[in-house]
Amino acid sequence: MDTDDRAGRPGSDRDDLRQQVLDLVAPLTTRFSAGGGRLRLGFNTAHYDQAASELEAFARPLWGLAPLAAGGGAFDHWDLWRAGLAAGTDPEHPDYWGAAFDRNQRLVETAAIGLALALVPEQVWDPLTGPQRDTVAAWLRHAVTVEPNDNNWLFFPVMVGLGLDRVGVAHDRDANTARLDRLEEFDLGRGWYTDGPKWQRDYYIPFAMHYYGLIYAALGDDQARAGRFRERAAAFAHDFQHWFTSEGVAVPFGRSLTYRFAQSAFWGALAFAGVEALPWEVTKGHLLRNLRWWGRQPIRDTAGLLTIGYGYPQPHLAEQYNAPGSPYWAMKAFLPLALPAEHPFWAAKEADAPPLPEVSTQPEAGVALLRCEEGRHVVLLSAGQHAPWMRHGAAKYAKFAYSTRFGFSVPAGTLGLEQGAFDSTLALSEDGEHWRPCELPYDVSASDGVLHSHWAPWDDVEIETWLVALPPWHVRVHRIRTGRALRTAEGAFAVDRDLPPARVDTGPGRARLDSPNGLCLIEDLSGGREGVLVTALPGTNVFAPRTTIPTLTGELPPGEHLLACAVIGLEATEGGEWPAPPTWDAVEPLLGT
Template sequence: MDTEHRAEPPADDRDDLGRQVRDLVAPLIARFSPGGGRLRLGVNTAHYDQAASELEAYARPLWGLAPLAAGGGTFDHWELWRAGLAAGTDPEHPDYWGAVFDRNQRLVETAAIGLALALAPEQIWDPLTGRQRDAVATWLRHAVTVEPNDNNWLFFPVMVGLGLDRVGVAHDRDANTARLDRLERFDLGRGWYSDGPTWQRDYYIPFAMHYYGLIHATLGDDPARAERFRERAATFAQDFQHWFTSEGVAVPFGRSLTYRFAQSAFWGALAFAGVEALPWEVIKGHLLRNLRWWADRPIRDTAGLLTIGYGYPQPHLAEQYNAPGSPYWAMKALLPLALPAEHPFWVAKEAEAPPLPEVRSQPEAGAALLRCEEGRHVVMLSAGQHSPRMRHGAAKYAKFAYSTRFGFSVPAGTLGLEQGAFDSTLALSEDGEHWRPCELPHDPSSPSDGVLRARWTPWDDVEIETWLVALPPWHVRVHRISTGRALRTAEGAFAVDRDRPPTRADTGPGRARLDSPHGLCVIEDLSGRREGALIKALPGTNVFAPRTTIPTLRGDLPPGEHLLACAVLGLEAAASPEPEAGWPEPPTWASIEPLL
């Protein structure tokens, strides 16, 4: 793009991101081991060993530091990362990280080191001695030979290869070509990938599959493949923009939410690769609004370290692969710092989010996105995704709705509705104590016109067919239940922050309603068989609010065939009607039935 006649970059956008890198890294400086190879941020509770955890904490800040250096930004502590790279790759040093081996966490962290070598060799490679370079090269060349997991991990040795190419170290390029060929087989069309042969269509598609592909398209030497990566990313952007509100809030959904603002890294990767999938001012707005929103969240501890959690410190949310340094993957969002100030991305004036349709069906993700309240609230309806081996996998993938206003909740136990925190799902019980929500949906239909369908079988003799219907700002859930046993049911709406008293509440036959300074939430029974209740979930279950109340419909089912239906509404507090205006009217069953 011709930039000759463009104005100067808007004030401080680029400088602000540079300061953000230095601010995030500053609390780390005092936590290096004496030799520099380990960054010790706390007790490791991940499944991998302590050395890998401390390598992770060392490496992940490089996602921000390397672009900062490439773009000419200043940083006063590169000597720590240089010393750490030399020590961590030296088998004779106490800080040695250990060799990378097949499907091992160390391979994950080599990707950031590869990017640092590719973007900032003057800082992290050139000052090393010949012996130190040999040790680094040997360690990284070996990393290119190991077996990654069959998913986005295939990109990690590719990233290492880009770094080794930049510093003139020979490696097995054919192995990386084969990995890239395999990665392209995960292309689903319309810009979507799967993350390996799995059901997941989550943030790993934008911040891993597309992110690394766009870096390779920019730094690699395969023009045909680069063009495919760019074309897919440009197409994906048309869908991905629907995952963000007009104020920059992204839908919390899926695993690895502790990576937080990595969710907007895709927008910066588009800029890095020169892909104007949307006007530059729109791409810039998507990135910067999300970063500003995160800057206002209590996600750092008193020492300034990023915490494990999402909207606040919440270790209960963590996956089995989250160690103290894991959250620093968020720094992937700062990649555009590698671009010069005169790049069109930086020169562009940030634009507001463009108007988008109220409903966007995304068949590849098994989802439909609802834009409510002029785009200030986004709800994702989901059917067909699951992750049975992931901690809290059912809550992260198999709930019916995920909201940018109300988030979602993970269970605190198996006894009672308070422990289960069953927002946005239907839970079933034989005894009223032990509950089973939707966990493994199967046979999903392709979402069309905002209607989704899937089946699930919580017991061998219980089969449920569920439809989700987008009718912004409402959504409707319909369940056809065939059961060979008597069941109790509980179906939750959204979880509402209860730290401030509600302005009004109402429960009774067929309804549970709550209006508070944090938002309005309503669930109305369209099948006329259930009783409303307000369930106070145990603290620390919701990803946005530490303490929540869930408007819920409860009822009993004898053995046989049943049809349950309800309408759910969530609104911002500012959009809630005045009490004297009454409660919002739900869609009628007569208007829903023809859509199924």
Template sequence: MAQGADGRPAAAREDLQDYVRELAEPLVPFAGESGARIRLGVNIAHHDDAAADLEGYARPLWGLAPLGAGGGDFAHWDVWAQGLAAGTDPAHPDHWGRPGHLDQRLVETAAIGFALALVPERLWDPLSGAERDRVAAWLTAALDRTHAPNNWDFFPVMVSLGLDRVGVAHDREARHARLDRLETYALADGWYSDGATEQRDYYIPWAMHFYGLVYAALAGAEDPARAARFRERAAAFALGFRHWFADDGAAVPFGRSLTYRFAQGAFWGGLPYAGVGVLPAGEVKGQLLRHLRWWRERTAQTSPHGVLTIGYGYPQPGVAEQYNGPGSPYWAMKAFLPLALPAGDPFWTAEEQPPAELPATLVQPPAGAVLMRSGGDVTLLGGRQSNAWVRGGSAKYAKFAYSTRFGFSLPADELGLVHGAYDSMLAVSDDEGEPVHFRVRERCEDAVTEADGTVCATWHPWPDVEITSWISASAPWHLRTHRIRTGRALYTAEGGFAVDRDGGPGPRTEAEGAAVAVSAAGDLSGLRDLDGGRTGTVIECLPGTNVLARRTVLPTLTGSLPPGEHWLRCAVLGAGPAQAAAWEQEPPAARH
């Protein structure tokens, strides 16, 4: 991924091979004598330690298998082959345990099946006959277990592909039944839902599409109609998914499982692997390589001791879901799928292209989102999704805006604005006296995306309080309007984007009707109250709340409302140094 003086990637394929080794080799000392249990830390996920150790073993295979399939060297294949034999041996002390219903082990079988399909000579051929029998028995036992009715249905499909490659007989009709069910989740514009839910997040590109493209590549000859549908949906999805990435390669942080980091870009590797040519090879190459460069430049923060940490922009346990163990971040290695392609593939021979010229605003109704581009950055305006199951679900799904430059923040707890870090939210309190307890949008009702770049949704922090919020793109600003019908007195606090406060104090302004803060690097976050009834303040949030910056300040508009109907309107600006001057100009007028 290094670049030559002319701006073109220099030996990009070799650089990606090096990156895989750079990620995988530090894991070897954690593998123990058997290689089966790669224990990278203390497991606090909801699954048992054996499953967490299996995760540490299996997930690196998402990158190692393409590396090996494309002829790349790796000095420790023996560790993974020995680990496969030991982990599937019920008599071995490092046995992974038999896969159960709705079991984390089912998730990890997908990586093993995928690896057997790509590099059986590395994992299967070195085993004895008895060891192969045990591996086959362990994997086939997972096929008929109950899987969650969402992207999990692809896991036994990946296992089936691996069993096909190594000649193990199994029920292949069950595979087609699962694929039939997965296809019922298809939506417009190449989108899927992740099961019969409203979830439309990175699980669509890095799971639903990724596995579908792997299937199309490996099983397309025998199932051509389905493979064609997977490719067609991916082609349609690619046109809109480009809008989720900033010009520097950063993806919009949004939704759950953000600790998988550069799995966000895995879809771009799936396109050439499955032969989907909807975009020029150089454009797809640029999308993937810029994204991986963006993450690799942050290795010192994300992997301070050589091992990927739980977090996003830095080690941050609060980002974790209840199912994230120490090995979870290695799903990121899905991004290396193109390494399975030969060096002469058009993906590798094409010249990397710069970011495509895209419109400033794209409305994506299936996702309930509007993507806004300005100054090379991307802001996602949302209003459809919610998730009460994952940790911090309201922060990960239900904020008004998510930014490639400013990220978003997770609450440290619910007591006060400093702890809550309520960026891109309207927080409301009915406390008497000094407000301490706040509620925010958790569930979006009656969500609508409008052609002018507006997302509208209604939410109820209490049964007698109804808030309808209109969030509109007006690059580089976005506009917010809230109609509040309340049966109780409320204190309101509306946050802009949280801005980095490291590097020394930058300019801050707290005034009637406005609040703004500027980082030492020149990034600006500000809000202007378009109705003039609120007071601006800048809050120093607790450290470790924002997913990109470790310590932040948050411009906020505050005010009090008696019972009745009220309208709050503001213009919000989040800009890098090149566009920060927009703050001194007249903000756009409210639309609602």
């Protein structure tokens, strides 16, 4: 797409992003409580209480509103947020949010308030009365003293500190220094962090660890630390660009997908901190293409509110910490609005996505990314990630492949393949009804497009899995040692079934589907399995409400077995020969066994 084609398109430049902020916030302005301290968007089913939920809805729009105002953008309803800030922090007011306490959701939401104080005190602090400032300052100073979770949460009191510094309120700076020191211990090298001691390496690295670090780099006073944050972000950018298609679609993977376009917030944070990791026109393109894509998705309800879900309203996808206001963390993507129009990021002409290698192996995250169909389709192969503490953690982390075209599916139950929605994984069963997929992989390695891991669905069943990137195909190999008889089901991608397929082909060693919504094949390379098409229950896939999953099924007696298959997913085709998979002879030397 050339520059002329981009001119005038929604989301093409700074004024469009300003309007997006206003459009997203407009439906919120009529939903404040009578006292102003609560923003009520719907029924809260998150694990935290109603007051914290309504604080969340109040605070998260500030991620977009504060940069908007800092860059000179007009907003007519600052009085609502000022009144709410005064009421919510006042213990004598009916709308009081309650004090933050250790590892409590209130601490999460203080970060957006801290950013607003740091960027636009003239909007949220200066107009307050002296007593109102006192209550706001006391509430925030207390929040800085509570214990965060040992992960990206450590940045929340740091963000509050930046805001308090800007308005001249003293706080415990030594405590924040210790938190920053701890955060730097999560550095893995090559720009990667881990989000605390756990194994998750997902979008929390760009939209939390790097995002807050870059805000600190721009606003904090420790220049040596700021330099390290900038250097790591610059290195990370080279890996992270592989997570997006040439059309701006990011790979759906991991938790908190309901934050949607927060996934591209990293690109704007680079600009905010002055980090030209990639040419400005390239960085700008990564952000704007993703925002434009999201602008075409049905992610808002009839009142204009952001919904819980990913590609469509899908409460079934939610984590236990998703309340009605949670999706507004997407507003993080608007941080570069704080920059003046003449900043190089805004002055640059948006560039098309740069050509990238077909395979990018990223061992820090245990992933390999395949660029297929000239970059219009990205497949992420994953090994080693798991999140047993989270709703649908196995589906969000431990599937073998995640696709920008076909998404992934979460289970709707435990009985049968239709409920399990086992796309991109191997599921095992003793009775053909209750199935166990890969959930807790361990002993992971990733090198040159080959991922290797182990997992054990039962005490007497050990599985060794290799994932091999051979774009546009990927190959899965499993060495299974089992002390019990098992049934197996291995799914390819889940294909939208709302349009009827042009052709299907199932039988010994194959399950093939070619429809207007995509072509998907799974081909058995080791023999012995039967191909079927599984009709998954509705509402399981993150992109398409109704899907069909090409699947290989088989049976294994006790003993040692080798299963291998090749999987491909492409745009819809117009007939012709089915694509030919890689041969086992071509794959076996790559395994290193």
